[in-house]
Amino acid sequence: MLNIEGALKQDRLLRALTGLNRKAFDALLPSFSSIYFETQQTKPRQRALGGGRKARLLTTQDKLFFILFYFKCYPTFDVAGLLFDMHRSQAHEWMHRLQPLLEAVLGHYMALPERHLESIEAFLSRFPGVQRVMIDGTERPIARPEDPEQQKQNYSGKKKRHTRKHLAAVDETKRILILSKAREGKLHDKRFHDEDDIAGSIPDEIPIEVDSGFQGIQKRCF
Incomplete structure (x- = not known):
């Protein structure tokens, strides 16, 4: 272990x-x-002491x-x-x-703490040493939902499987600065960002890097 x-x-x-x-x-x-x-809910013990699988966490x-x-x-x-x-x-x-x-x-x-940290000083006070921010989506696989509508919403064409998606803003060391809540895997990165506006939480003085999936926010991102 x-x-x-x-x-x-x-x-x-x-x-x-x-x-x-x-x-x-x-x-x-x-x-x-x-x-x-x-x-945690208190439930009557179903097994004798020592029974069942051994706890690891x-x-x-x-x-x-x-x-x-x-x-x-x-x-x-x-x-x-x-x-x-x-x-x-x-x-x-x-x-x-x-x-x-x-x-x-x-x-x-960590998830979108303020819509916009108004000054570079406030941002650096919260996230010391950050010089550049990268925003990208990340997906994790989930079991295939039983509900047909949930299957449709959580099917990622990119991953060819059912997923849940997060948007994350990280610094040069890959430290997570901002993490969105999980959304359906079908949701496009750009639309996800438009609804959560992670870039709006970062002062204009901090350069932001995005990939082609975020076309449309490049006006202030590099």
Whole structure:
């Protein structure tokens, strides 16, 4: 299993695995833990002590690391299961359980915090050292929805499978600055951006790089 405690002690490695340094990870953890425990329901125990599968993600710290790692590296569930010493079905289950919790926390901390940080000073205070921002869409595969309309909305012609999509703004080190909420895989990057306006959260003085999928916002992006 991945040595989570070891990764947390090395900022460079932690950023490579989760997109966050230790300070940002520790700042996110209390809110993530609070939301996680709020979603838990007390149920009568169905098994005797010691029964069932052995837990691998024992703490909320482990759970936060797992879901951040998943979205940073996008491993297959077979690979995630191998790295975290669990069956692929458990990796799939944990991803779907933890994703909405992470999105809820990022909604407070990272996902479009203000429509526009009015000054370059305010932006650099929030995101120190950033000189250039790159905006792009990223998709993650999901199980084929049972509902026909959901199948249609979440089918990505680009990936040739059913997906959910995020838009992310990252700096030169691939640190995630802004992360949108998940949307249907069919949604085009440009339309997604028009509705969320990630570029509008970045001061005009900061150069923004986009690919051809964002044609139309190049007036202020390079």
